[in-house]
Amino acid sequence: MDWNRVEGNWKEMKGKVKEKWGKLTDDDLTVINGNRDQLEGALQRRYGYAKDQARQDVDTWFSTLH
Known part of the structure; x- marks a missing residue:
């Protein structure tokens, strides 16, 4: 799945x-x-994540959608 499907x-x-x-x-x-x-x-705003942490969290969540 690619992000376009999201x-x-x-x-x-x-x-x-x-x-x-x-x-x-x-x-x-x-x-x-x-x-x-x-x-x-x-x-980043709601959880105080650093940019890299937010990106990694989204990557991890996205990988569970496959």
Whole structure:
């Protein structure tokens, strides 16, 4: 699976994102709208992650979707 499928199925994926990162608000999810950079930025803001940590966390979560 590539990231385009996450973007294309964002309405379905929002629930999975919310399960993984419960601190993200519905507004965050609306702004993210399937955009990986936006997701990583939201994780940095809500969880205080460093950029590399946010990227790795998203990579790990994404690998579980296959």
